[in-house]
Amino acid sequence: MNALIQEYSEYLKIEKRHSPHTVESYSRDLRRFARAFPDFKATSFKTAQIRDFLLTLRKEGLSASSIARCLSSIKSFFRYLCDDNQLNQNPAEILETPRRWRKLPDILSLKDVDKLLRCPDLSNPIGLRNQAMLEVLYATGMRVSELISVKGHNIDLVAGCLRTLGKGSKERIVPIGMVARKSVEDYLLNSRPVLAQGHKVDELFLTRRSKAMTRQGFWKILKGYVLQSNIRVNVSPHTLRHAFATHLLDRGADLRSVQQMLGHADISTTQIYTHILEKRMLEVHDQFHPRAG
Secondary structure, eight states: OHHHHHHHHHHHHHTSOOOHHHHHHHHHHHHHHHHHOTTOOGGGOOHHHHHHHHHHHHHTTOOHHHHHHHHHHHHHHHHHHHHTTSOSSOTTTTOOOOTTOOOOOOOOOHHHHHHHHTOSOTTSHHHHHHHHHHHHHHHHOOOHHHHTTOBGGGEETTTTEEEEEOGGGOEEEEEOHHHHHHHHHHHHHHTHHHHHTTOOOOBSSBOTTSSBOOHHHHHHHHHHHHHHHTOOSOOOTTHHHHHHHHHHHHTTOOHHHHHHHHTOSSHHHHGGGHHHHHHHHHHHHHHHOTTOO
16 A cells, blocks of 8 residues: 555645645555555455544544544545546545544543532532532533523422523423422522522522622532542533433433433534444343344
8 A cells, every 4th residue: 555655645746736745744644544454455445444444543532623634635545546547436435524523521420420419518508509500400401501590480390390591592491300309499498598688689599699600600619519529530510411411311311302401403413422322222232132142
């Protein structure tokens, strides 16, 4: 394959008049490609092999832009072989540039979530408020901006759900579950009246000054609990949203339902979690298929 790469590099330099920098960039990508396939034979090469190579690059931590550039080099190389009548068909042509690939954020394990949710001191109004916010965030998968915007009349403790406005002011209703419901009840009974100090505030979650909770305020609270619980992964306010989706899918929820609960307009946004579904399918196959072993 190295001889073909050299031939292709000469073509880029002489016929296409590419700059030395561009030629070197293409050649570097192709040399990396060649190392993965020491027994390369152009006439028998398959699309699946290229796809596997790109997935390997992704697992190695290459950025989507670097992988896209590498795929572009591979496509151009095979196109040259076709134009030169060394191949009849370009096996890379149908592969899409991975612009939409996303890295899944660090995920909190169930054990880590449990440690985090046990941090607030429930003997005082601030601890009761903090636990209610954490429980609701994890129970619903809401964005932090949605959490701090929830009004008192948006939550129905009898039905166990709340109404929220997501991106584009799109309204959705999400279930909150028994544990979060109990935390909110405790907060409403024993904490919010103390924090409100007689002021009328529409927002559900209040600060010590009887104002609506802010994103910065919540982030400071969360960061303190992460340090307290000695959690090793990177945690941001969005991490509980990802934990919500991951843990639901890991226990059998379907992608469409999770999409609706997260408020994603396009299911392709939710598909960053599909590795969880793939893992579960493999486990089910290994467990139940008669010829899996």
